[in-house]
Amino acid sequence: MITRAEGAYLGAVRAFQNPMLDLLHKRHAPLVVALLSVTFTAERPTVPVADAHTEIGDALDQLRAAGYDDGLPVGTARDLCRQWADAGWLVRQVLDDDVETYRLSAHAVGALEVAGRAGGARARVSQSRVRTLLDAVERLAQDADPDVLVRMARLDAEIRRLQAELERVQRTGTVEEVDDEQLLEEAENVLHLVRELPADFARVAESIRAMQRDVVTALRQDERPTGDVLREYLERGEHVMESTVEGRAFSGALRLIGDPQRIDELAHQLDVVLRHRFTRRLPEQQRAELAEIVRRIEHGLAQVFAAQREASYVITAQVRNHDPLRDRQVDALLRDVMTGLQDWMPGSRRFQPVAPLRRLPVADVDHLRQTAGDLRPPEPPAALVVWTDDEHDVSPDDARAWGGPHYAELTAHLRTLGPDEVAVAVAFDAAPDELRRPVDLLGLLEIAHLRGMTETDELAFVDALRPDGTRRRLAFGGVTTRTKDETHD
Template structure:
């Protein structure tokens, strides 16, 4: 029989086997946390492998130069990143453009959040935190209570409270001011809630990748029909948002981001908060976190959507190219290679030479074809069709009429239209040009000339009528501009 002390100890042992706690428990945990937080940021969740090795190496050199060499692990940046990936702190994947990148695993994100909270502002028992707890309990009780009369009574009480507050504000015209200490506590509570989101999003994305691996493995084993495996995958994908707390948090965020009004209201509310004078007492980092709440939600959603797209692509490719015999042969070959490595590595020495494979095994073929095929085609190719260039009805003049801008004629027209003045209105000059210089493409050419000579925008809207070579007309509107009649460098 297991005693209470032994049960608690075994539970703690299992907890510390989690890669997140294992990261924080290691001797070099400060190095891992600091380097990962430098390389991976909210704006840069994925880093190319080569760049990550370079940045980690630069960080190690800087720490050694500062006198912390005795506290650093032995090995190159490549070796450390490989160790961190094997420990489950870094995830390594290949993107669609064949670029191999590192990204933080959900365990590493959680460890960084824990370290950040421990080294930052300490969480306090405040009015905001207690109110959040009481509101959550009240909402839980309302959702769990099926009594309609109790729900009606609570709604009546809430309506009466809101009506009394409305009457008071209408009568006095004053809003109760909240002191800055309370506002600071509420802001810290909001930041505490926001810091939990990245790890939740990462866990949802990793659950989708785990589901992808399970489906691909089931397809490769070929023990069940493909349709049954895909049906199970679709069912798991449909309920992945309800199966875990992280999935439910993601579903809530998806509902928020899917409603433009809610998103606009969030941006407006954050702007109102940041304009208040109490935010001056917040550190710059906390103000930046408040400002980026909406962007962090969008980044988390994009992370999950990317995992869903990659899972669908991998599974689709597996179904389309699924060959049970070939997959089984590949699995057997890899298993033989791993068995050979496990046999050779324990007795091998560092730097020991490996005998190369000088010749491939001879294939056991019972019979080979003895006659070569005829490389000549059975029939000659069909003759090319005749191409008569002279049958075209279009002339060179018509082709030029539909061509690009007449820059030389446009420049001469600008100079003639301006006369003695040094500047000219582009819209007026275009409307005064002959029809041959009033094509839509000539308007673009005129604006290009104005840009090269230096143009000045006006507050008016210019309207011009362009004429195509076939006689059709088109009216354009653009911000009015004036330009010089010649380049300033020509003066």
């Protein structure tokens, strides 16, 4: 049987295993709290990994320059961030633009809030705090009591009290003023409640991410039929908010703070408070916290909704691409790799080279299955046709007719044209039939290029005549050229 002292001790041991208390219990806890609080702010909840290493390194250099060497840990900013991530105070994540960032875990947010409250004004047993407690207990009793008559009597009493207050205000036309001391107490109570919100939102988001990891892990190890897997896990992905205790609690709170009209009313009420004269007695930090309440709530809601969307996307994508056989093969391969590393590490030396795998191993196959082919011998190709030049006697005139452009004749033809410039299409159409072959058009364009041609915006068409009498209509960009070459003519 466990004694009371032993039970209390075991409970305290479990409590101090929480990363939040572990952070505050460390030797360098003040440094960790200070560096995390200056690096991560409400305006910048996530910081790129490279920027975080640079900023924390600069802060360490400033502290060393100020003479705090004895209280600083040994190691670079990168080493410290890696240690904090292993301890559960920082979370590394990759954003949509492939930028790796750090963000505070829920445990780190809670530790910073505890340190902030301990270093600031102490909470007092005030009228506001007691009234908050009494109102919470009264609401709890009302929600827990199903008696209809008791509920009706309570509502009647509340109506009579409010009606009497309304009649008094209507009769006197004045509202009883509350002294500044009581307003200060109520403002401190509001700030005390608000400081719990960031850690609460962070815990909800992390519980959703933890559920996401559990679902994906279970899905990879699931051997049930694919239809059953799809139905169960798609349902969990659609109702991810109801899958955790924190998520269900957040869903209830969302019905109060998720209404945009309620948020607008809260912002208006805070504006009324900040315009009152008693707020001038508040420190600047507390006035800023009051002004930032709405933004804190909106940021916390966005943080939880982002975690919900990510979890739903990851679970749905995993289900759609789920291949139990492939996943088991990958898991077995990774286990083999880890086993090989564990066997190799004890006998290895520092900087010992490792022979790379330059080629994949070849499977040792004893026999390949063979199939009988066609037993008929392959047929030889057809014999080549005997062809000699004697059978195709071509005269020099025929060969010349099918040859290249007649440059000399084309140049002489251009001299016969009257104007100083002529369109190439006009010159080609005016040529005799033996100079109107398609290849002669190319020769004419070449001559025009050498003499200098001018392009027009029109599209030219010509009818070319081959030596066998066939015609071919050609189109090209219209150009003009000189009829005579001044350098040679």
